[in-house]
Amino acid sequence: MRYAWTHNYGLRLGVSLSLILFLVMGAGTGVLIAQQNQALRQAAEERARAVARTFAAVGSAAVLDNLYRLQESLQLYVQDDSLLEIDIVDNDSLVVAAKQPGRIGTVLDDPGWLKARKSKREVVLESSLDKGQPTLVIIEPLFDRDELTAWVRMVVSLSQIERERDQTLWRLLAVTVAIMLVGLYAIRRVLWRTSALLQGVVATLQSASVPLGPEEPPLALPLSQSAPRGDFERLLAVANDTASALSAQTRSLQDLAQSLEAKVIDRTHDLEEARAQAVRSLEELREQETRLRSLVDNAADGILVTDAQWTIESVNPAACSLFGHSVGQLIGREIQNLLFQTPRDSDRPKNGHEPLHLMGGAREEAIGRHLNGTSFPAELSVSSMNIGGASHYTIIVRDVTERRHMEEMKERSAQRLHQLGEERAQLYYDLHASLLQSLSAVSMGLETSKLLLIQAPDRAPKQLDQALSHLHRVIQETRDFISRLEPRTASHDSLLQSLQLLVQRHDSWPCPPFLIDVDPVAAGQLSVEQEIHLLAFAREAVSNVVHHAQATSGTIRFGLWEGAARLEIQDDGIGFKPVEIGNNSPGLMNITTHVKKLQGRLTIESAPGEGTTILVTIPQLQEAQLMGGTSQIS
Structure with missing residues (x-):
């Protein structure tokens, strides 16, 4: 035991x-x-x-x-x-x-x-x-x-x-005994399986030896009769015998290694030649890469390379300059955080820009955002490529701010030329329809006076007075025409002062007294061009009051009403029926022309014996500078 x-x-x-x-x-x-x-x-x-x-x-x-x-x-x-x-x-x-x-x-x-x-x-x-x-x-x-x-x-x-x-004590004791019995059985079972496994290992070691050469015997692992009978002790004895046998085979392997060393030297020589060829190829590739990198780094346009999820992987210096970020700040960011969709005038978002949706092979316009918060127009060229089975995109970004500026200047020049043409046409119309007709009327009056001096001298003074009155009116119209041609750019010449000078009475300008009410906030939001057209509109309306209305007083009001600017000119004269005037009246045509320039709405209310009210309504001042179209008259 x-x-x-x-x-x-x-x-x-x-x-x-x-x-x-x-x-x-x-x-x-x-x-x-x-x-x-x-x-x-x-x-x-x-x-x-x-x-x-x-x-x-x-x-x-x-x-x-x-x-x-x-x-x-x-x-x-x-x-x-x-x-x-x-x-x-x-x-x-x-x-x-x-x-x-x-x-x-x-x-x-x-x-x-x-x-x-x-x-x-x-x-x-x-x-x-x-x-x-x-x-x-x-x-x-x-x-x-x-x-x-x-x-x-x-x-x-x-x-x-x-x-x-x-x-409880007896139950736990019974459970303990049962667990111990099960544990002993499990331990016995494991030991039995381990013994069988070790016996298999011993048999494998005995049969695993192979001859190193045709004359070399296989590795033998004999067991002596006096070896211990325990499985683990037998494994130790087999391990010792195996170590002795492997020592003998090691010596044989050393001899084999010497023979292989000569073959390795020959193979190494071949590999050195292959390596020299690979180095030459690598230098050529590096030279090409240097040329390509120099081309990318010196490119005037920004070049960005992204992965399939549009995350930036590499950039060139021009891209860093465009967006104001360093290379480390740009790499790892999504391209949608730097480029946004160009907004249209019809669906411009209230806050920020719409996200940009890119696709390979596309050329489109976008808005770029600089680090300092400013934006710039950009032209994009997107191309896709496949590297190692993964999709990548190359995005070339070109800043078109200067080009857009030149296009805007060209467009403004065209608009100015168009405006000058319209002003020339208006000048021709005013000269032909107003001054020339008035001068013709004066000429006819003087001719009539000349005949009356010969045929009816007693009627000649009255006719001369009428001709002189017409001449004074022609002179006033000429002054008005000249004043309309003079641009108003002085800061001290406000809308209120201009209206006060317009209704100032003198011998050649019998203007009735006018009450003037101008909202300074609304007047401050007018552009110079809008103020010029409003004054021209007021001159034509007041001229009609002076020459035709026979009014004793009037009012001029300008202010904001429900987001729109309104200029109202009212008198207490004899009035008229608007349907009898028609659209060919020179005064009405001049007023309509200026209202059209303001993109406004004209309203005329009058009746015989009840005076006249002329009202022009301009939409929100910022919109009036952008919107196009014709005026409305009611």
Whole structure:
């Protein structure tokens, strides 16, 4: 037996593991029993305390006043066998009610009772009966209006707890034994499988030897008859024999290595020549890469390379200059954070720019955002490529700010040429339709006066007065025409001052008094061009008042109304029927032309004997500078 223990590793391993398993299971069983015993004791204590605190919650007055009903309830309803005694005790230590009627009238004098009565608090004591039965004594005070008048004494049996503890101990012991048996069986099974595996290893080592040459014998691993009988000891013996045999084969391998070394030297020479060729190819590739990198770095346009998710992988210096970021700040960012879709005038977003949707092979326009928050127009060229089976994109970004500026200048020049053509046409019309006709009327009046001087001298002075009146009006119209040709650029010449000069009365300009009301906020939002057209509109309207309305007073109001600017000119003259004037009236045509320049709406209200009101409404001033189209007249 001692020899088997010393030379059998499997036996020692099985016994050791069994002992460790027994100790672990024993310790676990003890801990479980202690925890269960404590839990059962606490449950019994809490149950008894709950009953005692029920009496305490009712109050001593209610308990003492209903002793008869309380005694009846204790006998009928408190049927718990674990509650051995339930006593109601007064301040004289006399039992006045009890679960066992024989205890009524008993005077308590045990030490536990005296200790509880002295402390006037709840007391929990462990005790035992005469038969050695363990018990738990709980004494709870009863108060009536904060005055101690009675006690509840309960005796709880712990025998059931001990029985349950013993039963648990036997169950755990049975489980421990079963687990140990299963463990021993499992250990035995593992050792058996390990032994079979080791036997296979030994057989494999014996059959694994191969000859190093045609005259070399295979590696032999003989086992002596005196070798240990244990599987692990046999494996150690085989390992020693194997080491000796492998040492012999190592020497043979060294000889083989020397022969292979010569072949390696020849092969190395061939590899050196291949390496020199690869180095030359690599230098050529590097030279091409340097040329390409120089081309990319010196390109005027920004070049960005992204992956399939449009995340930037590399950039050139021009791209860093365009966006104001360094190379490290650009790499790893999404291209959509730098380029945005060019907004249209019809669907321009209120906040920020719309995201840009790119696709390979596309050429499109976009808006680039600089680091300092400014934006610039850009032209994009997107091309796709496949590197190592993954999709990549090359984006060439060209700043077209200068080109856009030149295009805008060209467009403004064309607009200015068009405006000058319209002004020339208006000048021709004013000269032909107004001044020339007025001069023709003066000429005809002078001719008539000349004839009257010969034929009817008494009528000649009246005709001369009429011709002179027409001449004065022609002079005033000429002055008005010249004033319209003079550009208003001086900052001190405000709309209010210009209107005041317009209605100022003198000998050649019999203008009635006008009340002028101008909103300075609305006037400050007018552009120079808008103010010039408004003054021309006012001159034509006031001229009609002076020459045709026979008015005694008038008003001129300018201000904002529901987001639009309004200029209203009103007089108390003789009025007229608008349908009788027609659209070919020179004054109405001049007014309509200026309203059209303002992109506004013209309204004329008049009736015979009720004066005239002329109103021009301009949309929001920023929109009026951008929108096109014709004016509206009502």
